[in-house]
Amino acid sequence: MHSRPLTGAAPEPADPEPAAAAPRPRRTPRLGLTPTAATLLTDGLHGSRRALLRIAALSAVEAAPALASGWVTAAALDHGFLAHRPGTGLAWLGILALLYLVRACAERAMFDSLAAVVEPLRDHLTRRVVHNTLRQATELGRDPGTASVSRLSSQIDATRGLLASLLRTARPLAATLLAALVGLAGLDPLLALLVLVPLTAALALFARSMRRLTALRRDTLLASEEVAHQIGAVLGAARDITSLGAEEHAAALVQAESDRARRALLRVGRAVTLRIPVVLLGGYVPLLGLLLLGPHLVDGRTITVGALIGAALYVAQSVVPALQLLTGTVGGYWSQLGVLLHRLGEVAPQRSAPARREPPRTSPDGCAEPSPTPDLTVDRLCFAYGVGAAPVLRDLSLTVPYGDHLVITGASGIGKSTLASLLAGLHEPTRGEVAFAGRRVTALPQHTRTRLVVLVPQEAYVFPGTVRDNLRYLAPLADDAAVVHAARCVGLHPLLTRLGGLDAQVGDPADLSSGERQLLALVRTYLSPAPVVILDEATAHLDPVAEERAERAFRARPGTLIVIAHRAGSAARARRILHLDGDTHRLTTRELPPALARAAAPS
Ligand SMILES: Nc1ncnc2c1ncn2[C@@H]1O[C@H](COP(=O)(O)OP(=O)(O)OP(=O)(O)O)[C@@H](O)[C@H]1O
Numbered sequence: 143m144h145s146r147p148l149t150g151a152a153p154e155p156a157d158p159e160p161a162a163a164a165p166r167p168r169r170t171p172r173l174g175l176t177p178t179a180a181t182l183l184t185d186g187l188h189g190s191r192r193a194l195l196r197i198a199a200l201s202a203v204e205a206a207p208a209l210a211s212g213w214v215t216a217a218a219l220d221h222g223f224l225a226h227r228p229g230t231g232l233a234w235l236g237i238l239a240l241l242y243l244v245r246a247c248a249e250r251a252m253f254d255s256l257a258a259v260v261e262p263l264r265d266h267l268t269r270r271v272v273h274n275t276l277r278q279a280t281e282l283g284r285d286p287g288t289a290s291v292s293r294l295s296s297q298i299d300a301t302r303g304l305l306a307s308l309l310r311t312a313r314p315l316a317a318t319l320l321a322a323l324v325g326l327a328g329l330d331p332l333l334a335l336l337v338l339v340p341l342t343a344a345l346a347l348f349a350r351s352m353r354r355l356t357a358l359r360r361d362t363l364l365a366s367e368e369v370a371h372q373i374g375a376v377l378g379a380a381r382d383i384t385s386l387g388a389e390e391h392a393a394a395l396v397q398a399e400s401d402r403a404r405r406a407l408l409r410v411g412r413a414v415t416l417r418i419p420v421v422l423l424g425g426y427v428p429l430l431g432l433l434l435l436g437p438h439l440v441d442g443r444t445i446t447v448g449a450l451i452g453a454a455l456y457v458a459q460s461v462v463p464a465l466q467l468l469t470g471t472v473g474g475y476w477s478q479l480g481v482l483l484h485r486l487g488e489v490a491p492q493r494s495a496p497a498r499r500e501p502p503r504t505s506p507d508g509c510a511e512p513s514p515t516p517d518l519t520v521d522r523l524c525f526a527y528g529v530g531a532a533p534v535l536r537d538l539s540l541t542v543p544y545g546d547h548l549v550i551t552g553a554s555g556i557g558k559s560t561l562a563s564l565l566a567g568l569h570e571p572t573r574g575e576v577a578f579a580g581r582r583v584t585a586l587p588q589h590t591r592t593r594l595v596v597l598v599p600q601e602a603y604v605f606p607g608t609v610r611d612n613l614r615y616l617a618p619l620a621d622d623a624a625v626v627h628a629a630r631c632v633g634l635h636p637l638l639t640r641l642g643g644l645d646a647q648v649g650d651p652a653d654l655s656s657g658e659r660q661l662l663a664l665v666r667t668y669l670s671p672a673p674v675v676i677l678d679e680a681t682a683h684l685d686p687v688a689e690e691r692a693e694r695a696f697r698a699r700p701g702t703l704i705v706i707a708h709r710a711g712s713a714a715r716a717r718r719i720l721h722l723d724g725d726t727h728r729l730t731t732r733e734l735p736p737a738l739a740r741a742a743a744p745s
Pocket residue numbers: 527534552553554555556557558559560561
């Protein structure tokens with residue numbers, strides 16, 4: 143998260159792709175689920191249809207006592223106790239007891255099926271989120287960040303837990319409600335109608351309130367994140383604030399954010415109280431109707447006393463508790479699940495909308511050829527980590543013409559990697575800008591930026607899968623011939639043969655050495671259509687000969703090459719060298735010796 147100025151003035155322009163502070167969904171959520179959340183949930187449950195069917199069947203068995211309770215009570219009264227045959231009455235009640243026993247067995251059997259639904263969902267969410275984190279790491283050279291990874295894994299765990307709780311509570315609830323309605327209709331259709339009309343109105347009211355509740359819960363989540371952000375910004379700039387005497391101003395900003403969070407929480411509290419009218423309308427209004435109309439119906443011999451008491455039992459024992467559960471626990475679980483799934487859906491790419499990537503253009507010899515693009519310009523670039531921190535880069539200006547080969551040198555800790563990240567648009571400059579073809583790199587949409595600039599960091603990401611999958615990650619449509627040719631150009635070929643070809647599985651990436659992982663990452667980048675490649679110590683684990691070969695391949699690859707050098711050899715092979723020394727930045731341009739010039743010439 144980039145830092146924001148401590149000012150109450152006009153807000154910063156919106157980030158084109160805000161990652162953490164997720165935007166409010168544009169479409170109104172249906173029953174609290176946005177399309178993103180709904181897609182993620184249906185995709186996650188896709189493979190669990192059999193387990194879901196089993197759950198539905200067991201739910202039907204579980205609902206049997208609720209279904210029979212009114213009938214059995216009516217029969218026990220009308221044919222047993224009221225007809226002075228207590229034995230018959232007790233026999234009917236015995237049947238009910240038996241059904242409760244069967245229900246207990248079904249409940250026990252349910253747990254295996256629940257696990258068969260929630261565990262695959264958790265795996266699915268983890269795969270999606272890990273996939274995207276890896277994609278960012280491989281395409282952008284971006285550190286996935288332990289804080290966000292642990293936030294995502296706890297969100298995935300919470301989602302799994304919520305779904306399990308929902309299945310445990312909402313499932314018998316739906317079955318009970320349905321059974322009560324069927325039971326009422328079985329007693330007398332008129333009684334069923336008396337309950338059904340207000341119940342439908344109550345459920346419609348509940349559905350409406352759910353949309354609002356989910357939106358409000360989301361506001362609360364974002365508001366509390368904003369409070370944490372604001373406190374972090376104040377703590378990060380504590381020295382500046384003290385020296386400026388701006389303590390009160392900073393405190394007022396934090397106070398304003400926490401007031402906003404408090405108001406959001408109050409709105410959730412008010413929305414939750416809507417459960418009372420829902421229960422009154424759907425549960426107590428039908429009960430009142432039965433009490434008021436029932437005696438007349440009994441007098442007119444439309445229904446029996448047993449049927450009236452049975453109907454009242456259905457409402458009091460099934461409908462009212464079901465509504466209380468629905469508007470309380472289940473509604474809360476559901477809206478939290480909706481908010482979490484939407485947040486995860488923002489991180490995990492949706493299967494229905496896969497990221498589109500252009501195929502790499504290839505020259506006749508199969509080597510990668512970039513899209514036509516112009517220069518990379520750096521204009522009075524300044525950067526500091528954090529508000530009060532000393533700047534790492536000051537007023538750096540530079541143009542890297544398209545097709546150039548620039549090597550950046552400097553002492554350890556001087557800011558080479560920081561500059562590489564700024565060139566790739568991974569950090570927002572504190573002042574000044576980096577532009578590509580005249581457009582600010584940080585303003586480019588992420589998918590455009592990653593097609594234009596690829597940064598390869600020192601620690602290469604290789605993921606479990608085939609060698610082919612790993613190599614074609616940035617060029618999914620490259621054919622095998624192009625991949626093998628790229629492997630030859632970069633020097634991966636001996637390893638490719640040793641591994642067993644493109645179909646070989648990279649089981650555990652840790653089985654490969656650091657240098658082998660770097661070679662795989664280099665070929666992956668070489669194949670990509672990006673016109674600008676930045677190698678940030680990306681060959682550090684290769685021996686000098688392998689490094690020279692890989693760099694030669696990249697020099698011959700059309701496009702701009704920027705290398706953060708860790709060995710003198712890299713600088714010796716460059717046409718231009720930027721030496722960072724923390725104060726003045728020296729840029730040297732020189733003619734290459736003829737042999738190197740030939741090797742560096744675009745093929
Ligand atoms: N995320 C960060 N937060 C705060 N300071 C940082 C961060 N990353 C780097 N720095 C600091 O910024 C300065 C420049 O770091 P950078 O990694 O860019 O240097 P470098 O020249 O690439 O070093 P090396 O050659 O050792 O990799 C260092 O003082 C470093 O401690």
